[in-house]
Amino acid sequence: MRAVSLALAAVLALSACKKADDGATPGSGVASAPATATPKADGPRVIAIEAGKEGYVPDKIKAKPNEKLKLVFTRTIDAECLAQVKTPDGVVHELPMNTPLAFEVTMPKEGKLTFACGMDMFTGEIVADAN
Numbered sequence: 001m002r003a004v005s006l007a008l009a010a011v012l013a014l015s016a017c018k019k020a021d022d023g024a025t026p027g028s029g030v031a032s033a034p035a036t037a038t039p040k041a042d043g044p045r046v047i048a049i050e051a052g053k054e055g056y057v058p059d060k061i062k063a064k065p066n067e068k069l070k071l072v073f074t075r076t077i078d079a080e081c082l083a084q085v086k087t088p089d090g091v092v093h094e095l096p097m098n099t100p101l102a103f104e105v106t107m108p109k110e111g112k113l114t115f116a117c118g119m120d121m122f123t124g125e126i127v128a129d130a131n
């Protein structure tokens with residue numbers, strides 16, 4: 001019974017999310033704002049993550065064990081759902097529209113880090129992979 005009501009709650013929450021999609025402005029061009037990684041010898045690798053109508057893009061990121069990363073989140077959709085981002089440390093941050101927000105993280109030796117929207121519906125992960 002419990003699983004059923006949980007699933008139902010997820011569906012309801014998801015549809016609330018979808019409804020907000022209507023506010024999207026197609027072709028606003030903001031989505032492709034390049035946060036091109038310029039690898040510096042000692043700086044963290046920059047990874048641009050868009051929080052848009054597809055959720056998080058990319059939502060699967062590969063990184064080296066112990067690698068330092070700078071996650072730059074940019075929300076491009078007017079959706080309450082994605083207006084907050086929960087970083088791998090579990091802290092929930094406000095994510096204003098079109099305002100890049102950067103977080104530095106250090107990968108564990110193995111395993112993964114995850115991030116999510118404030119309601120845990122959209123998620124993404126960064127996987128430590130030695131290869």
Ligand SMILES: [Cu+2]
Pocket residue numbers: 017080081082117118119120121122
């Ligand atoms: Cu959400």
